[in-house]
Amino acid sequence: MGLSPFRRAGSLSKPAASNSSEPTGRSSSLKNRSVIFGLLAALFLFAIGCTKDGMSTWDAYGPVAQKQLDLFNVLLWVMVAVFFLVEGALLYAIIRYRKRPGQPKPPQIHGNTTLEVTLTIIPTILVLGLGIWSVFTLFDLQDPDPDGPTPLHVNVTAHQWWFEFEYPDAGNGKKIITANELRIPVDRPITLQLESDDVIHSFWVPKLAGKLDMVPTRKNNMWFQADSDKIDDELPVTLYGQCAELCGIAHALMRFRVTVMEQAGFDSWAAAYGPPPTNSAKAKAGQQLFAANCTLCHTIDGPDDPALSASRLTGFLTGGDITPVPAPNLTDLRTRSTLAAGIIDLSETSLRDWLRNPEDIKAGNYMSERAVLYQNGAASLTDEEIDALIGYLLDLP
Numbered sequence: 035m036g037l038s039p040f041r042r043a044g045s046l047s048k049p050a051a052s053n054s055s056e057p058t059g060r061s062s063s064l065k066n067r068s069v070i071f072g073l074l075a076a077l078f079l080f081a082i083g084c085t086k087d088g089m090s091t092w093d094a095y096g097p098v099a100q101k102q103l104d105l106f107n108v109l110l111w112v113m114v115a116v117f118f119l120v121e122g123a124l125l126y127a128i129i130r131y132r133k134r135p136g137q138p139k140p141p142q143i144h145g146n147t148t149l150e151v152t153l154t155i156i157p158t159i160l161v162l163g164l165g166i167w168s169v170f171t172l173f174d175l176q177d178p179d180p181d182g183p184t185p186l187h188v189n190v191t192a193h194q195w196w197f198e199f200e201y202p203d204a205g206n207g208k209k210i211i212t213a214n215e216l217r218i219p220v221d222r223p224i225t226l227q228l229e230s231d232d233v234i235h236s237f238w239v240p241k242l243a244g245k246l247d248m249v250p251t252r253k254n255n256m257w258f259q260a261d262s263d264k265i266d267d268e269l270p271v272t273l274y275g276q277c278a279e280l281c282g283i284a285h286a287l288m289r290f291r292v293t294v295m296e297q298a299g300f301d302s303w304a305a306a307y308g309p310p311p312t313n314s315a316k317a318k319a320g321q322q323l324f325a326a327n328c329t330l331c332h333t334i335d336g337p338d339d340p341a342l343s344a345s346r347l348t349g350f351l352t353g354g355d356i357t358p359v360p361a362p363n364l365t366d367l368r369t370r371s372t373l374a375a376g377i378i379d380l381s382e383t384s385l386r387d388w389l390r391n392p393e394d395i396k397a398g399n400y401m402s403e404r405a406v407l408y409q410n411g412a413a414s415l416t417d418e419e420i421d422a423l424i425g426y427l428l429d430l431p
């Protein structure tokens with residue numbers, strides 16, 4: 035009754051010690067060992083959480099992330115100082131003034147104006163100071179410097195469970211839409227408009243900026259920039275991003291990459307953006323298969339010849355009661371390095387595995403859940419068809 039957890043633990047270990055003739059040292063060395071194990075585990079978690087290569091907020095690559103990090107550092111270290119001062123004073127009082135046997139009750143006092151005023155003023159100054167700093171940082175980071183370089187605008191749409199990137203102005207009138215891999219020029223502000231197509235997601239590239247929610251029917255805006263003088267490695271450099279809002283079964287598998295490149299490299303990527311060429315008979319066959327089986331959900335931009343339109347129509351008509359879902363635009367799949375929202379590297383092999391059974395690679399994804407191909411054994415793709423599709427999508431000889 036009313037036992038503290040410590041008491042209970044103590045009373046549990048007692049019978050064991052008194053039942054046997056084993057020395058009582060055993061249970062305490064066991065306790066020591068689990069304490070050491072716990073500390074090591076905590077240290078390990080702490081250490082892997084801060085790898086500089088991964089998704090570290092401690093490694094700012096641009097002005098937005100840097101200002102947020104500066105603010106975070108001030109908040110953190112002020113809090114740490116307050117914590118140690120308060121806890122230190124508390125521990126000191128507990129130990130120094132503990133009740134000793136035979137000691138008379140100390141004089142009872144009530145109130146101490148000087149102390150109370152001091153302990154009100156110090157926290158007020160701290161809270162106001164940190165609050166004002168936070169608000170200034172907030173306003174400071176609202177928009178990129180209007181006198182700086184012209185920003186590049188990107189519309190980002192979140193889907194369960196992948197990201198869509200649209201560059202309205204980068205293609206000289208050409209529509210550029212891609213998925214899961216955002217390419218950005220270095221030293222230039224990137225303004226992003228974030229939206230969701232289904233549930234709430236959150237956009238997060240820790241080395242560039244803090245998180246921002248992606249909400250259906252609402253457009254949120256943010257910007258960031260990657261600075262060449264903050265990047266030690268040679269460009270292009272790849273940064274990691276991740277959806278940071280629990281959004282369903284494959285939430286943890288909803289990642290993306292940001293590739294920071296020279297403006298010239300970005301321009302040539304944008305200029306080359308377009309559908310895969312169909313020079314070989316195999317690629318042509320792949321294109322027809324794509325039109326018939328995949329365009330219910332996917333798109334590849336390109337000229338529309340009558341044979342393709344016919345395949346697409348057949349695809350729609352035989353789609354049955356399958357609900358189309360938004361799916362990545364695959365126009366530039368061959369220029370990407372990952373598959374299915376950054377889950378695996380893109381290669382002939384991984385694409386083959388994906389087309390055989392997407393579920394094996396990304397549990398819960400809407401391609402295997404909705405496409406007839408994976409729901410009806412009779413409709414599934416043959417190895418030859420998969421080969422043709424891969425040849426087309428990756429522009430293989």
Ligand SMILES: [Cu+2]
Binds near residue numbers: 192195235236277288
């Ligand atoms: Cu998400």
